Amino acid sequence: MSLSVDIQQQTAHFSLQVAFDAPAGVTALFGRSGTGKTTVINAVAGLMTPDRGRIALNDTPLFDSERGVNLPPHRRALGYVFQDSRLFPHLSVRRNLTYGQRFSSQRPGATLAEVCALLGIADLLDRAPDSLSGGERQRVAIGRALLSCPKMLLMDEPLASLDTARKAEILPYLERLRDNTDIPILYVSHSVAEVARLATTVVVLEAGRVARYGPAERVLSDPEIVRQLGVREAGAILPATVAKHHDDGLSELTISGGRLFLPGTDAAPGQRTRVRILAQDVILSLDRPEGLSALNILPVTVMTLRDGSGPGVIVQLACGDDRLLARITRRSADRMKLSVGDTVHAVIKSVSISPVDIGTS
């Protein structure tokens, strides 16, 4: 199951020219506001018609300007989760959830009970949408889209209207959705943290064009990404496996380049996770430091050095099979005489890694 998009749209103030493929998993459409993310997802949903191009799901064209194909939204079988949940105010949660079922000719993919269990909304079924909290509304909206038997899920900033606590409440459900169903997800977001946590493929949009595109680990550990993310948000994601939980509250994770000690996660030993390590939280040292409070000291190899516009340098590091980003000053890089191929040590404080940046994979 995969989606291919190649569209153009020209308005007085904006020109959009975007092409990418969204394979299974979560494809994040990332970019600042006004870069065309919502236009693209609305074009995929059929709520907006591009000037030219082609949108196909598994080679079935949804839109093809050359062949004159343009399926209306109700015949595209895509589940759309909007930023503002858009639950129907006159229907109970149960009838909101089952709304799409009557229109679907597909065999039901998931039952109401399964979806309620996945999203933790079984207790809300007889409530009215206006009595729900923001996080509950968004989970119901996800369930409603899922139950319409979609071939693909579209999510437009589903967490943007929620506060940090509600975001943290919903992220695990989205991970479960990604890991436990085979429905591909197109996920629009301007939050690097969400993208780092959820995305398997990342499409970075800039002024209506695709600026970067590829597997999440590769795109997020590319030093060039700093231009789009900003120096404070840049950071690589590392696949990791939970080894064990220690009595002092730390969790030990295995990564390809060694071990990581992090503040306790909920994941059970053996669980595959992904950890986001911000570039600005990584310290580099030529020798293995002794007598340091930081618990994580990983041997790494310098792959690239990229000068920033300010006093900083972004260093891409090979850590086992994975990539890390470190942000240090130009002065430090010069003093350490860093150059490509050098073996150094990356120092990461355990407590600098926020629980929000540890997700399943």
Added chain:
Amino acid sequence: MSAWLGPDEWQAVALSLRVSVLATLLSLPLGILTAYALARWSFRGKQVLNGLVHLPLVLPPVVTGYILLLTFGRRGLIGGWLEDTFGLVLAFRWTGAVLAAAIMAFPLMVRAIRLAVEAVDPKLEDAAATLGASGPWVFATITLPLILPGIIAGAVLAFAKAMGEFGATITFVSNIPGETQTLPSAVYAFLQVPGGEASAMRLVVLSVIIALAAVLASELLARRVTSRTSRR
């Protein structure tokens, strides 16, 4: 009721109720369609349609009645055709009173429903479409339930207007007891004859009661509907 009212008076009340209920119910589908078209669609001549719908509100009712007589009279363009094709005569018949009441009440009905349609967030309809609902389904399951309070309000306004319609009715279908003498026409007729004040007074009291009951009923209905369909 009929013991308190004289037979003539009762006849007028019954006729008025029948005319108003029919006028309201028959014009409701067209009223909803017109309100929806004015609120949502963009088409050439939209302002002309809007003006035509509102014309009865701003024209003197006598003028509206006379125009009806010209077009729907037995020699009128539409009236002649209706009689030839369906054997339906409107002028000076109670059926004509229904038409006159419906036309006079139409602007009020359309305005109320149009406001309700404009209050429905089109994003909800988009959401229904992405869940697989085709246009008619979206309308039936989302738009219609959400505008129901507006439809009820529009229908009650139209009913009240139809109950009170006088000028266009008396011009188009005259004031024939038992055929076209509606409640307001009867009040007018009783006031023209000596000793008719008592009859007129009873009808006036009854008008007030019917109007009040209609307003109260609509409030109750609208409240019940909104408690189910509250926006947020």
